Amino acid sequence: MTNPSQAQTQSQAQTQSQAQSESQSTKVRYGIIGVGNMGSGHAELLRSGRIEGAELAAVCDGSAERREWARQKWSGVPVFETSADMLDSGLVDAVLIACPHYDHPSEAIQAFERGVHVLVEKPAGVYVKQVREMNEAAARSGKKFGIVYNQRMNPLYRKLRELISSGELGEIRRTNWIITNWYRPQAYYDSGTWRATWAGEGGGVLINQCPHQLDLWQWTIGMMPTRIRAFCQEGKHRDIEVENDVTAYAEYANGATGVFITSTADAPGTNRFEVTGDRGKIVIEDGKMTFWRLRVPESQFNAENEIPFASPECWKIEVPHQGESPEHAGIIRNFTDAILRGAELVAPGEEGILGLSISNAIHLSSWTDDWATLPLDEELHYAELKKRIDASTYAKKNVRAASRPADLSGTF
Template sequence: MKKLKIGIIGCGSIAKHRHMPEYHASSGAVIAAVCDINEERANVFAGLYGAEVYTDYRELLANKDIDAVSVCTPNYLHAPISAAALNAGKHVLCEKPMATSMEEAKDMIEAASKNGKKLMIAHNQRFVPSHKKAKELIAEGEAGKIYSFRTVFGHGGPEGWSADGKESWFFKKNQAFIGAMGDLGVHKTDLLRYLLGEEFTEVGAFVETSAKIDADVDDTAVCVLKTESGVIGTLAASWSYVSKEDNSTIIYGEKAILRLEDDPVHSLIVQYANDDTVKYELGGIQTNEEGGQKNSGVIDHFLESILNEQEPAIPGSEGMKSLQVILAALEASETKQIVRIN
């Protein structure tokens, strides 16, 4: 079987802990090139995986042998590099948030369509076993009509995880564009859209910087969301949770409450209206605390979509809808108004 030749653009922590080990573990791919403006950092991974080294992504994209790339750069570069890669005839797996505006997201989607290449956004929460099971149960009507939800993604901040620690681009608005809401909140808007099977139409939000004094991006945000059928709930995204990471979601329905990643042992607990409780041990969610060594499923799915010539589960259009909710939350926080999403 032909192995796809992969280029990794950006050699920070997400590339180091997720993308590279998962490509390396796959039977369908080989890491052929790595690129980072920090040549020393790129050289380390080139040595590890036997890859070519680049410090300019345009030179990597000019390499005709590269079939696909992972874009693992600071947020402001996601769209321009992804569009350039698609226009160079490469398939693209782009980290989240996919872009910093709807215009950028549309440019990426257009480039994928025009060049007949796959564009996938790395929203890994859709691949978590408890989330997949919960979606199944909701779709089967196990919870009945869904009334509300609360979801949260919070930890102590990227300084413990990012390759550059406290100096990380995550804290700089000109590179990150958005803080905890873009880093963590967009994962949850994507997860909720996936679980509920419908779009959000209205958003209210408080998006603040309270914990990271030197940061010029948000670190603590709470949003109120409403779907097209009237399901309402809250989403919290934070870099100010100083103890264990919280990555839980609770869905409240007419027949049952579903608790996802809310219990250390049982990754899904279903509490029925008749007092029956079903506990599922499906394996925990991937966290930054364990170095992210558990397979996220993202890379495998991306490679399968290329090799089987299928649309990925999270194409650019899905990434854009999840981004749109985050952009609406920023607007809601700034204007102190409820923002409607078209």
């Protein structure tokens, strides 16, 4: 027997499907999978009118409480219990996946199999093996596939990528990223049973807070590490079972090296990304970019110089402010334009596997107390992750109800 809420949803779906079918070529009808912190934030963006050519057509969530909340919040928007029902309704052209991390690939694959475009929240998944399957499904479908790497919209990192790709910085020699301003108190970890557990999230700071930086690390410099040696401390100063303090050392094919340091317990924290090349050094910190540019490349100076203790002439350049970042709105706008007008994606979904590969390699190196090489040994990483899930005896002592943020900032 169909209950009243199901009947209402079905009626809304039929009416809206008929009314909206005529405008499919001029609008992208989005369905959101999961209306927690991120999903509800994306829904508000779509309803705000800021994304030309996009509209919120439906939402779904497995929680009855969340579904009722959504009905009250967005009157007239069909609410489904399952993503399969939403996809089969004919109401949506694209889905925005904002459910728990482990489910990202399976939800995406289901949507691709039904001929629907997919925009997935970060991370692409928890382990590379499942994300590779998602990428293969995307390729078979021929549909648009994007990932919400909203930091790729940040003008600072776009400028860094431009300076490096144009050769302005010369060949990359070293990278250092200290990203310890992800401060999270115990109350944050106690705000949900799934948080900071191997079974619930598949990791800690690497899989939850740092996917953006791990992506930018490879995206801005244009290359992936060949091997990584890492040390992850689990539950440092916090009652959790996953990593919240990480130091990783990376090596690249051209001889460059990199260090990545992150933590959720440092107060105050630091966010400083430093890239050194043959022609100088670029530093991004406190929302500013500084370029210490050598008058001649270091390699040239070293070959020609005959004076002990001499050093290359260096000019300090304060790179002008590049403008505000459109963040999540920019990513959704770009994805909408890709569907409607064939725009090039800023963050193709297939590239989600790159930052995740680095994350998985850092985990694997720490777990095995050895180097992890890239491309990653996916089967070994998955086996080690499963070992930790199966052996876990961790139980949260004080789980509190999480407060809802007003926007998309700091929601993880």
